[in-house]
Amino acid sequence: MPQPFAADSVGLVTAQTLHFDTPLELACGRVLDEYDLVVETYGELNADKSNAVLICHALSGNHHAAGYYSEDDKKPGWWDNYIGPGKPIDTNQFFVVSLNNLGGCHGSTGPKSINPATGKPWGRDFPPLRVRDWVHSQARLADHLGIEQWAAVVGGSLGGMQAMRWALEYPDRLRYCVVIASAMKLTAQNIAFNETARQAIQTDPNYRDGHYLDEDTYPKGGLSIARMIGHITYLSDDGMGQKFGRELRSGSFQQGIDEPVEFQIESYLRHQGNVFSDVFDANTYLLMTKALDYFDLAREYGDNPVAAFQGAKCKFLVVSFTTDWRFSPERSREIVNALIGADKQVSYAEVESEYGHDAFLIPIERYYSLFQRYMGNIASEIQGQSS
């Protein structure tokens, strides 16, 4: 019988729901008395529990980072390119933990969950979250799994913000911090795009002040627009040009033809918006973009990033991509400069790529090989200390 999955795939995976009943105090001042986190793990935890890697997801991510849910499953997890046996995050070496963050819409407690106080979905009444809240809930998850220290905390984009916050909040609980295509804080332009996306959702008449689930409606149109805006900013101008150019989906571009002409990029974007708005929750989108906007690594350190990183004890890998204009290489260099200023060990790579911000998800030779080498060194270090 042929193997249904490639040799470097983690193959079939199952998500599990973990329940936490110790109240979690949030940055906003409110308290979540209990909550669920949906988790997937790949690989085996070693005897001294030193080989665990935490994957932090980005804006629209979830716990399903690698593998397949069934043999017919067409699409693997979102970071399957980088997680698996022999891949950079090598499941022969590491015990990989991936969760759906609190406030998410894929099973972890969030706006779609029932608010115990009302018996109805939280909707927009779900507490606003900050990146640090996710980090605290992830620390509880580590406790639950018996993991005292992560071999590495790894994340791209919003996930990289979580990884950096880990280094500041729990300096003893991670050896390595991998920050990919991220930033210490958003620019005004980033916030502007996020706000426009939020407005598209909130002005959709079906948004119903955030209680659409109660009223059995859904702001699908607004969420589609939000996703289209996001999607443009994840791709580079050049990459988009190479992929779509001004190619027409069909029809004619002749004069004298009064027919709607449609460029491929148009139907592609509409399709992306449409698919996304079928599977994602609008309130979660609002919550996640707000967490992005709020994030400001050095704010409580007198806006001094060097001071912010002073207490960190882990080593850092920072990666950026040339055509990423949402989290440009300049933002990564700011992180690197702050780490150097704070006398931390940091490796940095700016990877040539045409894929814009999305590059962190895509197999790119130089990125793949440097990431593999870096993670391989971590695996060797752990093995050396375990044996």
Added chain:
Amino acid sequence: MPQPFAADSVGLVTAQTLHFDTPLELACGRVLDEYDLVVETYGELNADKSNAVLICHALSGNHHAAGYYSEDDKKPGWWDNYIGPGKPIDTNQFFVVSLNNLGGCHGSTGPKSINPATGKPWGRDFPPLRVRDWVHSQARLADHLGIEQWAAVVGGSLGGMQAMRWALEYPDRLRYCVVIASAMKLTAQNIAFNETARQAIQTDPNYRDGHYLDEDTYPKGGLSIARMIGHITYLSDDGMGQKFGRELRSGSFQQGIDEPVEFQIESYLRHQGNVFSDVFDANTYLLMTKALDYFDLAREYGDNPVAAFQGAKCKFLVVSFTTDWRFSPERSREIVNALIGADKQVSYAEVESEYGHDAFLIPIERYYSLFQRYMGNIASEIQGQSS
């Protein structure tokens, strides 16, 4: 009595509506039997009618390019910085003609006008327009004014596209062509932003398939989102950062405060969207963005821009701005290279500016002075030939 307006202002202006009843055949194959154009003029036409300058407006522009409508009028026309006595487009030297393009929503025949066939507003049934249609209607306007040849046709952004098309369609009817912050065609990313804006309008339930005027509704929400998207792309990332940074409008950014935090950029953008959607017509916005997307200067010249410009007889000034990422300097250099390839006279300036695409509207010293000198030379040339 003190003068109510500055010495370099054109002062009080009045718009006039001109009616055209010779049918205009459009690029789409349909015919407009008659139409109105709303026009403003500044300065005096000289005896041999050689000093006329045509101003072509951009996406959201109109005929009111300079001056004031009353002594209490707070806001002058959209290009008042550059049109007036002693300004680059010097109304002591030139007779300046500015119109609201066909399909517009400020008085010229467009989607808000009554369709004679139905007695109701055209709405989305108004014929789709191409840049060449505007140029043809502007040529009729020149005929009406007795202007055989423009001293210059001048435009920024979509206006620059009209100026270039003039040089190709009516090579004998302009001496100079001034193309500012423009492009020979949009990139896929440009089209993507336009399409997202259109989707925001068209999925607004109040859009009513484009017949909102009939049904006494208005897709204000969708048009606001469209404008917000546009506005972000008109500004530069750095410029936005310098103007707004991460400054808060009010409220607190402390932990433990469960209050909505709002960045200044957010309220600014919402305000922009709100104001614009009160005064602009949604169908005109769709029509204008489609004309932008369709524009492809060299398409019918075998995609060869050099061949496209071959028949042009005027001289060219091309201007771009360093932080303009909507119509980047690269796009302007493509125009310049094509003109050089076609052996045309062209001057080019790439102006340092932090204002993104909006720079073409803003007083910037180097831009102002080179524009002034260029136009001054044109004025001298005309005077030399008239005398």
